[in-house]
Amino acid sequence: MNHSPRDLPQIDALLGLAGIDALVRRYSRAETVAALRAATGALRARMLAGQATVLPDFTAPEFAETVAGHIAAARRPAMHRVVNATGILIHTNLGRAPLAEAALAAVAQAGAAPATLEYDIVTGGRGARHDHVRGLICDLTGADDALVVNNCAAAVLLALTATARGRGVIASRGELIEIGGSFRMPDVIAQSGARLIEVGTTNRTRTGDYANAIDDDTAVLLKSHTSNFRVVGFAEAPARAELAALARARGLILIEDLGSGVLVDLARFGLREEPVVGDVLRAGVDLVLFSGDKLLGGPQAGIIAGRADVIQRLGAHPLARALRIDKLSLAALAATLRLYLPPHDPLRLIPVLRMLSQPADTVRQRAETLAAMLPRALKVAVCATAAQAGAGSLPQQDLPSFGLRVNAPGLSPDALAARLRGAETPIIGRVARGAVVLDMRGVEDHELPLIRTALGAPDIA
Numbered sequence: 001m002n003h004s005p006r007d008l009p010q011i012d013a014l015l016g017l018a019g020i021d022a023l024v025r026r027y028s029r030a031e032t033v034a035a036l037r038a039a040t041g042a043l044r045a046r047m048l049a050g051q052a053t054v055l056p057d058f059t060a061p062e063f064a065e066t067v068a069g070h071i072a073a074a075r076r077p078a079m080h081r082v083v084n085a086t087g088i089l090i091h092t093n094l095g096r097a098p099l100a101e102a103a104l105a106a107v108a109q110a111g112a113a114p115a116t117l118e119y120d121i122v123t124g125g126r127g128a129r130h131d132h133v134r135g136l137i138c139d140l141t142g143a144d145d146a147l148v149v150n151n152c153a154a155a156v157l158l159a160l161t162a163t164a165r166g167r168g169v170i171a172s173r174g175e176l177i178e179i180g181g182s183f184r185m186p187d188v189i190a191q192s193g194a195r196l197i198e199v200g201t202t203n204r205t206r207t208g209d210y211a212n213a214i215d216d217d218t219a220v221l222l223k224s225h226t227s228n229f230r231v232v233g234f235a236e237a238p239a240r241a242e243l244a245a246l247a248r249a250r251g252l253i254l255i256e257d258l259g260s261g262v263l264v265d266l267a268r269f270g271l272r273e274e275p276v277v278g279d280v281l282r283a284g285v286d287l288v289l290f291s292g293d294k295l296l297g298g299p300q301a302g303i304i305a306g307r308a309d310v311i312q313r314l315g316a317h318p319l320a321r322a323l324r325i326d327k328l329s330l331a332a333l334a335a336t337l338r339l340y341l342p343p344h345d346p347l348r349l350i351p352v353l354r355m356l357s358q359p360a361d362t363v364r365q366r367a368e369t370l371a372a373m374l375p376r377a378l379k380v381a382v383c384a385t386a387a388q389a390g391a392g393s394l395p396q397q398d399l400p401s402f403g404l405r406v407n408a409p410g411l412s413p414d415a416l417a418a419r420l421r422g423a424e425t426p427i428i429g430r431v432a433r434g435a436v437v438l439d440m441r442g443v444e445d446h447e448l449p450l451i452r453t454a455l456g457a458p459d460i461a
């Protein structure tokens with residue numbers, strides 16, 4: 001006899017079954033009810049679609065197991081690991097830079113037991129949180145002093161508030177950027193209580209434009225990295241050293257929001273020049289601001305490096321307390337920065353730099369290895385792709401990469417991509433020209449079995 005959805009039992013009746021009652025006692029009534037709704041809802045949908053014509057035995061252990069599976073799924077943390085096969089190496093929505101092993105170990109240690117976060121072990125008195133990274137940042141950038149806050153957006157807000165509140169900030173019209181997540185430079189300047197003075201044009205701004213706009217009220221010249229776009233063609237921006245000379249001559253502070261910020265020159269990997277923090281400081285910029293979790297390859301953090309007297313003002317500002325970095329991020333940042341010191345090889349030890357610097361041939365081999373692991377039922381081809389650094393770093397610069405184009409029988413590329421997102425460990429790829437493309441530059445070798453498992457699921461191949 002065929003059943004219809006009307007024959008599905010009431011939730012209350014199911015709660016009375018021994019196997020289900022055991023779940024109520026083990027977990028909770030509310031979770032069990034929600035799981036029963038999910039399980040019967042799925043059954044109803046299958047019946048309406050003609051995929052099921054008879055009801056299962058609700059008293060059988062298999063049904064209780066299905067319900068328990070729904071409870072487990074609901075209890076799974078909303079944030080869980082995924083495999084980033086998008087080709088965007090620093091993916092803001094996927095948590096940006098994965099941490100180096102040493103950084104992870106430092107987090108575990110700092111989190112597991114009391115630590116000398118703000119404690120001077122010699123005197124037994126109060127210490128300073130920033131001392132854990134100040135020396136490292138100064139050594140690695142040549143800065144006189146440094147301060148670290150929650151993220152780079154916080155660094156911009158603190159720097160402008162502490163130096164220019166109630167006064168003028170001069171910025172080029174070509175650099176009034178919007179970063180994702182509604183960070184708009186004019187709004188941040190307004191929030192700091194400073195007055196924005198726009199100079200130049202979208203494509204061309206000269207040092208003279210800044211010079212002409214300076215008045216008694218001006219406090220800061222601001223330069224910003226146009227992280228996520230590039231003006232090409234008839235374009236001009238003043239040289240840093242010129243702006244620095246102007247700031248010095250007029251007693252102003254030159255601040256540069258570098259966004260990503262790198263400590264090692266990435267040009268040798270075929271990447272167009274991304275300013276190295278040390279070079280920016282040597283050109284005479286007073287304060288450089290950059291992120292911890294972009295090309296630096298560490299945790300979320302906003303690093304401020306530069307002139308000691310200005311850093312001192314920032315550190316003493318009440319906002320510094322509100323924007324301060326937490327101890328776990330601080331531990332991860334210090335450990336990441338130490339990997340830049342000799343004899344360590346940051347290109348090998350820091351995942352983001354390893355992904356960026358690995359030869360395209362290594363990436364192609366990874367794609368070939370994965371292709372050989374996959375079920376025969378799939379249509380798979382190794383293809384050349386273009387990866388990107390992401391998170392507003394190295395804009396518009398394609399990194400030569402390789403990936404797999406994958407099609408599954410009976411599934412559209414969008415449906416296949418959705419199934420991969422629904423895997424136990426979700427695989428995040430992209431759909432391009434009729435296939436799911438899994439880019440291998442941002443995937444580690446040890447993640448290949450996870451992709452194999454997802455693509456081998458019964459509802460795919």
Ligand SMILES: *Cc1c(COP(=O)(O)O)cnc(C)c1O
Pocket residue numbers: 151152153154156179183224225226227257258259260290291292301302391392393
């Ligand atoms: C990314 C970026 C920021 C914001 O950095 P967060 O660390 O995400 O707060 C600020 N300015 C520029 C130029 C950026 O590229």
